[in-house]
Amino acid sequence: MSNETLENLFAMDDVPAFDPAFRAGVMRAVARRRFLVELAVLACASVVLLIVLLASGDALATAAAQMLSSLDTAGATLVIAGGVAFLGHALVTRAISLPRRVFS
Amino acid sequence: MQPARTDADLVSASLAGSDAAFSRLVDRHQQALRSFLRRVSGNDADADELAQEVFLAAWTKLRLLRSPDMFRSWLFGMAWRMSKTFKRSAARRRARDEAWHELQPQEQVPTNDLRLALNRALESLPLDQRAAVALCLAGGWTHDEASRALEIPLGTVKSHVSRGRARLEALLGDAHEQ
Numbered sequence: 001m002s003n004e005t006l007e008n009l010f011a012m013d014d015v016p017a018f019d020p021a022f023r024a025g026v027m028r029a030v031a032r033r034r035f036l037v038e039l040a041v042l043a044c045a046s047v048v049l050l051i052v053l054l055a056s057g058d059a060l061a062t063a064a065a066q067m068l069s070s071l072d073t074a075g076a077t078l079v080i081a082g083g084v085a086f087l088g089h090a091l092v093t094r095a096i097s098l099p100r101r102v103f104s
Numbered sequence: 105m106q107p108a109r110t111d112a113d114l115v116s117a118s119l120a121g122s123d124a125a126f127s128r129l130v131d132r133h134q135q136a137l138r139s140f141l142r143r144v145s146g147n148d149a150d151a152d153e154l155a156q157e158v159f160l161a162a163w164t165k166l167r168l169l170r171s172p173d174m175f176r177s178w179l180f181g182m183a184w185r186m187s188k189t190f191k192r193s194a195a196r197r198r199a200r201d202e203a204w205h206e207l208q209p210q211e212q213v214p215t216n217d218l219r220l221a222l223n224r225a226l227e228s229l230p231l232d233q234r235a236a237v238a239l240c241l242a243g244g245w246t247h248d249e250a251s252r253a254l255e256i257p258l259g260t261v262k263s264h265v266s267r268g269r270a271r272l273e274a275l276l277g278d279a280h281e282q
Contacts, residue, residue, distance in 0.1 A: 006241055006242075006269070006272065006273075007241070007242070007244075009218060009219065009222050009276070010139075010143075010222070010241065010242035012219050013139065013142065013143070013219065013222070013223070014135060014139050015134070015135050015138045015139055015142070015152075016135065017135050018131060019134060019135075022130075022134055022138070022152065022155075022156070023127055023130050023131055023134065025156055026127075026130050026134075026156050026159045026160065027123060027126075027127055027130070029156060029157075029159075029160045030123065030126065030159075030160060030163050031123075033160060033163070033164060
């Protein structure tokens with residue numbers, strides 16, 4: 001039996017050269033796998049964050065207490081900064097019509 | 105006309121997150137891979153299912169591929185290793201499928217005696233020999249490429265192909281004469 005005869009026999013069993021259904025199946029499985037991997041990464045990150053928060057609980061409580069005690073100064077600074085920003089924005093966008101000098 | 109992108113280009117693009125590039129790789133290799141697995145496993149449905157798993161494993165492990173231009177050998181090597189562990193679950197599934205098929209109305213499917221004889225002859229070969237024959241005689245691979253993909257020595261591949269061919273010829277010759 002020649003090489004050619006064997007090759008022809010084998011060729012009869014070949015699957016199609018282009019099979020969109022097969023490709024779609026593979027890509028669906030890839031999308032599913034990607035989703036699971038991302039989900040696993042997110043779950044790991046959440047667990048790590050939770051552990052860090054639990055471990056640094058005391059330090060965070062101290063920092064929060066210090067921040068509350070200095071809130072008076074910080075609050076006033078924030079109100080002034082916000083007011084300046086609002087007025088500046090209104091002036092630039094002409095939301096407030098200021099009196100203008102008219103040249104006759 | 106745009107030049108055809110090599111496997112290495114497509115692997116790089118896939119690693120950069122391109123699904124289109126990976127689907128091109130699937131299109132390019134699915135025929136050869138499924139044909140190889142069909143010949144090795146002897147069951148078309150199992151082979152196609154395994155081929156899908158092989159591509160999925162390839163996508164997952166693509167970063168481990170050291171030489172992107174060796175994608176084909178790497179893919180077939182993985183397919184060969186997975187095919188050896190796939191058999192257990194496949195046997196269970198096949199029993200279930202056969203039970204289902206027995207419940208279906210039988211339709212006449214035109215069959216080719218020689219083709220059936222070829223499948224039977226292939227199934228009679230030892231697994232390593234069958235894989236070497238499937239790659240070198242049916243797939244047109246060189247002995248060297250097959251040796252790398254199957255991870256067996258070059259001399260063993262040559263003897264597998266030579267013995268496999270002799271056995272196929274003997275079995276098919278008998279079938280042809282009957």
